[in-house]
Amino acid sequence: MDFKNKVVIVTGASSGIGAASAVLFAKHGAKLTLIGRHEQRLEAVAKKCQEANGITPLCLRLDLTAAGSCAAVITRTIATYDRIDVLVNCAAKMLIGSLFDDNIDTFDEMIDINLQLATEGVRVNAVQPGLTRTNILANLAMGEDEMEHTYEHLSNKMKILDPEEVAKMVVFVASEVCPNLNGSDIGLTGASWMI
Numbered sequence: 001m002d003f004k005n006k007v008v009i010v011t012g013a014s015s016g017i018g019a020a021s022a023v024l025f026a027k028h029g030a031k032l033t034l035i036g037r038h039e040q041r042l043e044a045v046a047k048k049c050q051e052a053n054g055i056t057p058l059c060l061r062l063d064l065t066a067a068g069s070c071a072a073v074i075t076r077t078i079a080t081y082d083r084i085d086v087l088v089n090c091a092a093k094m095l096i097g098s099l100f101d102d103n104i105d106t107f108d109e110m111i112d113i114n115l116q117l118a119t120e121g122v123r124v125n126a127v128q129p130g131l132t133r134t135n136i137l138a139n140l141a142m143g144e145d146e147m148e149h150t151y152e153h154l155s156n157k158m159k160i161l162d163p164e165e166v167a168k169m170v171v172f173v174a175s176e177v178c179p180n181l182n183g184s185d186i187g188l189t190g191a192s193w194m195i
Helices: 016-025 039-053 070-080 103-114 144-154 163-174
Strands: 007-011 029-036 058-059 088-090 125-127 185-188
Touching: 007 016, 007 070, 016 039, 016 088, 016 163, 029 039, 029 070, 039 058, 058 070, 058 144, 088 163, 125 163, 163 185
Parallel strands: 007 029, 007 088, 029 058, 125 185
Antiparallel strands: none
16 A cells, blocks of 8 residues: 555544554655644654654644634645645544433533544545554543453453554555445454444
């Protein structure tokens, strides 16, 4: 897969699947705009990307729920690279517990981040990862070790995914290898949804 001269925006790039996807896109030659809320982690990912392909990514520390932030991403990316080829939305928020137990503002923020950032006129596909070793998983009430033990107990075929595994699918789906893949939801679940 060749992303040389392709411009890729990755949201949620400061950790987890977004960070792994950014590094893998860089290894395939992409020019990157990295979006995240955590500046130091974003800079660390940018350094890995630059080491992978020699191109310094555009890094934007932004909260995508803030008014005007999406427009700023597009404006800055086009000003830097003159185009946008791929948008990978990895920015996410997870609501833990019942919707009725939580603040409605938290639910609205989750919807804003996870659903309302779609664009028009491009192929839109979703990679549906199962349980993945990310900050979201680590912040769940059940720790990662306990969760992994629980799932290993349920089935020896099920596993918690690494962000790099999910990133491979993200890069594949965004590539020209499958130009007619559109409107698809690809499950990469480690068999976690089969029980």
